[in-house]
Amino acid sequence: MTGSWTRFNIVSIVAGFAFLYLPIVLLVVYSFNESKLVTVWAGFSTKWYFELFNNRGLLDAAWVTARVALVSATVATVLGTLAALTLTRYTRFHGRVLFSGMVFAPLVMPEVITGLSLLLLFVAIGLDRGFVTVTLAHITFSMCFVAVVVQSRLLSFDRSLEEAAMDLGAPPVKTFFAITLPVIMPAIVSGWMLAFTLSLDDLVIASFTSGPGATTLPMKIYSQVRLGVTPEINAVCTILIAIVTVGVVAASILNKRREVQRQRDAQAAMRS
Amino acid sequence: MKRLATAVASRLVILIPYLWLLVFFLIPFLIVFKISLSGTVIAMPPYTPVFSFSDGVSGFFANLAQLGIDNYLWLTEDALYVNAYISSIVIAAVSTAITLLVGFPIAYGMARAPAALRPTLLMLVILPFWTSFLIRVYAWIGILKPEGLLNQFLLWLGMIDEPLIILNTHTAIFIGIVYSYLPFMVLPLYASLEKMDYSLIEAAQDLGCPPIAAFWKITFPLAIPGVVAGCLLVFIPAVGEFVIPDLLGGSRTLMIGKTLWSEFFNNRDWPVSSAVAVVLLLILVVPIMYFQQVQARTQEQDR
Numbered sequence: 001m002t003g004s005w006t007r008f009n010i011v012s013i014v015a016g017f018a019f020l021y022l023p024i025v026l027l028v029v030y031s032f033n034e035s036k037l038v039t040v041w042a043g044f045s046t047k048w049y050f051e052l053f054n055n056r057g058l059l060d061a062a063w064v065t066a067r068v069a070l071v072s073a074t075v076a077t078v079l080g081t082l083a084a085l086t087l088t089r090y091t092r093f094h095g096r097v098l099f100s101g102m103v104f105a106p107l108v109m110p111e112v113i114t115g116l117s118l119l120l121l122f123v124a125i126g127l128d129r130g131f132v133t134v135t136l137a138h139i140t141f142s143m144c145f146v147a148v149v150v151q152s153r154l155l156s157f158d159r160s161l162e163e164a165a166m167d168l169g170a171p172p173v174k175t176f177f178a179i180t181l182p183v184i185m186p187a188i189v190s191g192w193m194l195a196f197t198l199s200l201d202d203l204v205i206a207s208f209t210s211g212p213g214a215t216t217l218p219m220k221i222y223s224q225v226r227l228g229v230t231p232e233i234n235a236v237c238t239i240l241i242a243i244v245t246v247g248v249v250a251a252s253i254l255n256k257r258r259e260v261q262r263q264r265d266a267q268a269a270m271r272s
Numbered sequence: 273m274k275r276l277a278t279a280v281a282s283r284l285v286i287l288i289p290y291l292w293l294l295v296f297f298l299i300p301f302l303i304v305f306k307i308s309l310s311g312t313v314i315a316m317p318p319y320t321p322v323f324s325f326s327d328g329v330s331g332f333f334a335n336l337a338q339l340g341i342d343n344y345l346w347l348t349e350d351a352l353y354v355n356a357y358i359s360s361i362v363i364a365a366v367s368t369a370i371t372l373l374v375g376f377p378i379a380y381g382m383a384r385a386p387a388a389l390r391p392t393l394l395m396l397v398i399l400p401f402w403t404s405f406l407i408r409v410y411a412w413i414g415i416l417k418p419e420g421l422l423n424q425f426l427l428w429l430g431m432i433d434e435p436l437i438i439l440n441t442h443t444a445i446f447i448g449i450v451y452s453y454l455p456f457m458v459l460p461l462y463a464s465l466e467k468m469d470y471s472l473i474e475a476a477q478d479l480g481c482p483p484i485a486a487f488w489k490i491t492f493p494l495a496i497p498g499v500v501a502g503c504l505l506v507f508i509p510a511v512g513e514f515v516i517p518d519l520l521g522g523s524r525t526l527m528i529g530k531t532l533w534s535e536f537f538n539n540r541d542w543p544v545s546s547a548v549a550v551v552l553l554l555i556l557v558v559p560i561m562y563f564q565q566v567q568a569r570t571q572e573q574d575r
Contacts (some may be wrong), residue, residue: 009384010322012377014392019374022451023411026421030414083289092285099286102293104564108505110512110531110556113549115537117300120546124303140296143289194402201404204514208536217389217407218403225519226404229414237407244402 022191024241031234048235058236061220067218068131072138073196079139080146080190081197087147088154106144114141115208123210129211137209145198146191148217153187185253193251197244278282301553308343308546343547353531353548357555360528363442363517364510367449371457371506372499374450379461379498380491383468394462401455409448409519416444416520440522448516457502465491466497497570504563508556528552 031049035042052058083103090096106114118137119129127133161183167173181188203218210216216237224233347353382393400408415421416439423435438444466489476486492499514529521527528548535545 005381005384005386005523008377009289009381013381013385016374016378016381016454017396019451020397023408023415023451024403025399027407027411037519079289079292082285083293086286090282093286095290098298099290099293100568101561101564103289104567105560106297108508108560108563110509110514110529110552112512112514112532113304113553115543116532116549117304118296120303120542121296121300125301136296140292143292147289168411173281186565197402197404201406203406218404221406221410222515225410229410229417233410237404237410240407243400244404247401248395248399267417 026233028238028241031231031238033231033234035232048231049187049239051232052235052239055232057215058220059219061215061217064214065217067134068138068206068214069196069199071089072142072199073136073192075135076139076143076195077146077188077192080191081145081150081184083143084150084154087151102145103147106141106150109141111202111204112208119208120206127134129209130214133209133211134206134214134216136203136227137205138195141205142195142198145194146188149191149194150184150187153184157183186258190251190255193247200244287399300329304546304549307543308550309340310543311340311342343543344551346544347547347551352526353528356526356531357551359526359557360511360513363445363527364449364507364513365445367453367510368503368507370446371450371453372503375454375457375461375502377493378454379458379465381459382462383465384470390466397458397462398457405452406515408452409515410450412444412448412520413439416447439520440524442521442525444520444522445517445525445527447515448520448547449510452516453510455508456505458506460501461495461498464495497566501563501566501570504559508559508563511556512552 030041032044032046033041034045034047083099087100087103115137118133118140122129122133122136159181161179162175165179166172170178201218202216203222207219207222208215210219217240221233221236224230367565378397382390382397385393391419406573415419417423418435418437418439422438423432426432427435438447472490473486476490481489512529512532514533515525517525517530518531518533521530532548532552534543535548
């Protein structure tokens with residue numbers, strides 16, 4: 001339904017996007033501010049970025065965060081994909097209601113509850129708080145997000161392809177790797193990216209489950225933010241925003257290109 | 273042999289995530305409940321032992337006898353906790369309503385945009401969600417504080433004579449929640465509005481129905497699944513929100529996520545913070561179950 005895009009529609013979209021993006025844009029702009037005072041513009045400068053490289057604590061935290069995010073996103077993607085397969089393919093088994101409850105509840109569960117409960121678990125089983133516990137915690141909540149992303153792809157999946165493969169004698173496990181996995185791959189990739197950024201962003205759960213020597217970047221940023229707004233923090237945030245933006249945009253362009261290629265292949269197949 | 277391999281594989285597909293979630297999601301809640309019944313001691317971990325067989329069977333029962341609902345009684349006796357729960361629910365409800373009012377026109381505009389433009393618009397709504405929550409809340413401090421950018425702008429325009437006090441008030445929390453959770457509202461709204469058949473509205477208007485009446489009679493009822501999902505996605509996490517009230521609300525704001533945090537990190541009172549978490553969970557259990565039902569229903573429809 002085009003042609004009925006009214007001026008009201010356009011104004012509300014523009015205003016909405018301005019609201020969403022203006023704070024981020026201002027944050028980025030002021031990271032290039034010469035002045036120590038964040039809100040007074042005193043000329044363009046990149047000195048805060050160079051300052052970052054001398055900040056040992058910040059660099060250490062960034063390294064911890066990167067490792068936690070890489071490991072937890074990868075494990076969460078495997079577990080989340082299995083959970084999505086369970087939700088869509090096995091509609092009858094004991095405890096299915098409980099299972100879907102455990103997949104959906106973490107999506108809306110307040111982080112303070114998840115963080116506290118995981119910490120108490122780790123203390124109860126005597127696991128020392130640190131890199132491992134933060135990673136386990138991040139796997140647990142991000143696998144549910146992966147499950148939802150992959151599940152939506154599995155639901156729109158044409159099962160006749162799988163049936164055709166099985167009719168031709170392919171065993172189910174082989175069918176999964178030859179047919180299903182390539183088709184749902186884009187969803188798995190975006191699930192991984194989502195899990196990665198969730199881990200990169202998390203402050204509350206990491207604060208509960210982390211211990212000495214495993215301070216993550218958000219925890220570091222938070223402790224500095226409490227002392228006041230500084231251009232240095234703006235610079236860290238700008239770098240993080242840049243990484244995420246480049247990643248998301250690149251993934252969506254790749255996805256689009258693959259989609260176009262797929263359509264071209266399908267047309268070629270139809271013609272021949 | 274092959275059949276056996278298949279059977280084992282399909283068992284594993286179910287079992288691995290199932291066991292993971294049991295161990296790392298469900299069992300921790302039972303531990304929280306258990307510890308909420310124990311007393312505080314100055315030790316590490318700072319609570320009295322609950323179920324431990326290290327002192328033999330008699331020690332086990334002695335520990336069990338010490339369990340009690342003292343922590344829960346404490347929550348009802350101190351007005352601080354009751355007020356924190358009530359104010360969290362009120363703040364979350366008001367913010368959810370504002371988010372709906374702000375999000376609806378955006379989702380509606382997106383759903384009516386030319387089809388070629390929609391994926392880009394969708395991407396633009398999702399993108400801020402990918403950037404850190406903490407960073408987005410932090411960005412508002414620089415804007416809202418008394419010498420911040422908003423006040424500078426308004427002073428320059430001449431609309432105000434002295435800076436507005438916004439930071440460390442409820443207004444700042446509302447702005448923070450609406451801003452951070454807006455994509456969660458817009459996406460489900462857009463999903464249900466996009467499926468709508470707009471010729472219905474044209475038909476109504478041809479029959480002389482004024483646009484506002486057509487909106488309430490056709491558009492809004494059709495958007496209700498999106499409204500429900502969006503409101504739940506905003507309301508439930510907002511009740512337990514910590515970062516936003518902590519950074520934007522100042523020290524006087526009472527919200528239960530903050531109370532739990534300071535009970536845990538500042539007072540080091542694990543049993544009381546566990547009791548706070550259990551009560552918060554009880555408050556949220558109905559909306560969470562409802563959310564799961566909504567999710568399951570949309571899944572059935574898509575199948």
